[in-house]
Amino acid sequence: MHPDASRDNDLFRLLVQGVRDYAIFALDPGGHIVSWNAGAARIKGYAAEEIIGRHFSVFYPPEDVRSGKPEWELRTARAEGAIEDEGWRVRSDGTRFWANVIITALYDDSGELRGFGKVTRDMTERRRAEQQLTDRRRLLAHLVEAQERERQRIAWDVHDDTIQAMVAVDMRLQLLAGKLPAEHRATVDQLDGAVRASISRLRNLVFRVRPPGIERHGLRDSLAVYLADTSTAAEIRYALEREPGADAAITIFRICQEALTNVRKHARASSVLLELSTADRGFLVRVVDDGVGLPDLDPDAGHFGLIEMRERAESAGGWCTVLGRESGGTVVEFWLPDVRS
C-alpha cells in the first residue's frame, strides 16, 4: 500500500474508533460483530472483547428477536442498500435506550457482500425531552382550563352570594338611617357608603376574574368594556374576518388583559393601540404602547405576566412575543390559530 494511503486508513480507523456519540461497528454477512468503537462501548455497555464475534441480535429486545426483526433488517439493508430504524434497543445490563439505527450493506469492488456497517445513536434524552414537552403542554392546557373554571366559580360565588348579601345589608342600612335620630344617622350613612363602595369593588372584581358576555356580546365589546372599566385610553382596531370561538376569545381577552395591565403598571404610556387582524388562518393581535419600553429583563425575577401570556398563546397552539419598539414603547404581539378552519 502507498504510505500516504496507509496513513489515511489509520487516521480513518482512529476516527471511527474514537467517535463517542455514535456506535459505529461492522457486521459480517451473517450478522456477527467484527469491529467495535468507543461510542458503541459507551452506548451499549459492552467492551470490544466481550462482544466481537457475537450476533448483533443481542442488541434487540426479546419481542423484536422473536418477531425476527434483526434478520429482517439485514435482508432489507441487503436488498435496498441501507435501512434506517428508530426503536428500543437493549444495553449489556438489560436496560433499554431509544435508538436511531442505520444499517448499510457493504459490497466490495467485485460486488460481493462483505458485511454491514451499523451506526447507532442514543436518542433517549431527545425523546424524553420531546415527550416532556408534550406532557408539559398538556398540563398547561389543563391548568389554563382549570383556572378559567375556577375563576368562573369564584365569580359566580361572589356575584350570587357576597354581593347579594351586601346589597341586602345596604338596603337595610338605608332603611335604618331613615328611622334614626340625626346624631346617629351620619354614622349609619357612613357605613352605608362603605358598603356601597365595597359592592362596587366586588363588581369590578367579578368582572375582572370573569369578563361576562364574551359569548354574548363578542370579543370586541368585551375588550371595549374592559378598557372603559380600567380607564385605559386605548384605540381598538378590530379587523377580524371571523369572530373567534369561545376558547380563542377567552385566550385573546386574557392575554390583552395581562398586556394592558402591564401598560398601566409599567409603561407610562400616553396611548395604547389594540390591533386585531386575521392572519395565517388565525388571529393576530398586537398591543402597542408608546411608553418607556422594555427594560433588560431578569428571567428569574419572579414576573409572571409575560410568561403567562406566552404559555396561554402556546398552549392554544400559537405564539406570543414581547418587543421593545425602536421609536420607544412596547409591543405585545401574539397569534392563535383559528382551530375551526
Place this chain on the structure above:
Amino acid sequence: MIVRVLIADDDPLIRDVLRDVLDDEPDLEVVAVAADAREAVELAGRHSPAVVVLDVRMPFGGGSHAAAQILRRAPGTRILAFSAYSDAGAVDDMRRAGVTDYLAKGVRNTELVAAVRRLAGG
C-alpha cells in the same frame, strides 16, 4: 289608594329587606312574598297584586318564566325586574316576557320605591 305589591326573590335577606322597605311606605303594601318562580305565579294568582317585584334568576323557571305566566293570567299586572344579574341578555329575556321595567340591585331604596310607584301609576 294603596298599591298591592308582590315580592319574589330566592334570597331570604333580599326578600325580607325588600318587604320592609316597601311596607315602610304608607302608600305601598306587600301582600305576599315568594321564594321562587312557581310560588310567584301561584301567589300572584291568589293575591292579584298591582305590581310584582321579580328577581331574574330563581328556581323553577326564573323570573322571565314567572313574568310570562303572571301576565298570561292577569295582563294588567305591572312587573319590575330586580336583579343583580346585570346582563343585557337576561334583561332582554325579561323584556320579551313582558316586564315593564328593570332595576339592578344596588340602586338606592328611594329609586326602587319610586319605580314601584311609577309602575303602579302608569
